[in-house]
Amino acid sequence: MGDPSEATYDLAAAGDDAVRLARELVRRDSTNHGGGEGDERAAAEFAAEALTDAGLTPQILEPAHRRSNVVARVPGTDPDAPALLVHAHLDVVPAHTENWSVPPFGGEIADCPVTGAPSLWGRGAVDMKHTVGMVTAVVRHWARTGLRPRRDIVLALVADEEDSAAFGADWLVREHAHLFEGCRVGIGERGGHTVHARTAAGRAVRLYPIAAAERGSAWLTLRARGTAGHGSRPPADNAVGALAAAVARIDAHRWPLHLTPVTRAAIDAVTAALEIERTPGDTDGDDAADALVARLDAAVPLVAPTVRNSATPTMLTAGYKVNVVPGEAVGGVDGRVLPGAEEAFARTMDALTGERVDWEYEHASPPVAAPLDSAVFRAMRSALVAHDPDAHVVPVCLAGGTDAKVFSRLGIDCYGFSPMRLPEGMDYPGLLHGVDERVPLEGLRSGVGVLDTFLRA
């Protein structure tokens, strides 16, 4: 067992099953409108039925009407081995039908106009029903062929990832932590897919990012207070002016370089794979590091957003009539914080907002990081290389967040690993939450092979 070249079982059938499952999942509209408005029930019931067919006993857990989560445990052969969590989300972001060239919940299969690859089209095809389909297909493949993983595998197909996780991972972790007993490591979304890049000499290289860290979210509310009054007699402490000045300072701020171990490892892996010549001190200081990162070709988006914190002003509210000075002005800032940079972030916000403006966390989830020097990381790398001998694995930090943050609270080291071999020219990140979201069928089939190898390692 464990050798992907072993011809005693038929992975192609599992690949077809993954395509069928992902397609049926896309057809079950599980739009999350935010603010508690969502409905994952139909997708959850379909997934649970597919797992029941594999001899498992999945539970459907609902913290609210039709906000459905599915959890199932696949028993391993070695009861002493720590369990592995595989989490994926069932909900999708809204799709505005009029912008799409196909019905977003039709589950159509048609060629991609960019790559020519036969693809499954629909909302959630990439984010992330393909993963639910792949993982479920692997488990069903084991049931058909009598294969068993060594360790217990806990599948968590959750609701509400696209909003606050309050009806999904957050609720499961708070109310049903026992379901994840024994899990030390987990895999979830973002990572394991192909990023096509080129060396300076023009040679094609296939990179495979694996997420090993995530920046934390720090969503802030800024509040300025001042004297209210008539617009013709401007007060010295106008709240609108104070808030506007603070927001302008935040917008203009250049956050200092903060290279975490994962981002350093990413730079090392990409420069090695792309044969980019390094010079001593090329990551010392903002200008040097930015210049180096700018040379990373197609890997720039994997690295550039994670070399420093960020704070993006996104909301402004003040006033109700043009000749009335309001007593308060309120702003919103989307902050993202690297592992180890939380204190620096808070200090900087104090300084940027100044004395006239208060700020507080509207929502904060801390950054997370998992070890790179771990058996699981090595197993992910080996599984990718087993199926693509030219794979160059790149550990990365994610600019934003996933449910990994929530599951980390249980002491689980979480990695982003949803493997897929993708054709050149496919704008994978651009399709996330995008119009005409689609995933190549060959990607699904390849992912089934990699997951089968990894999950039984």
Ligand SMILES: [Zn+2]
């Ligand atoms: Zn997602």
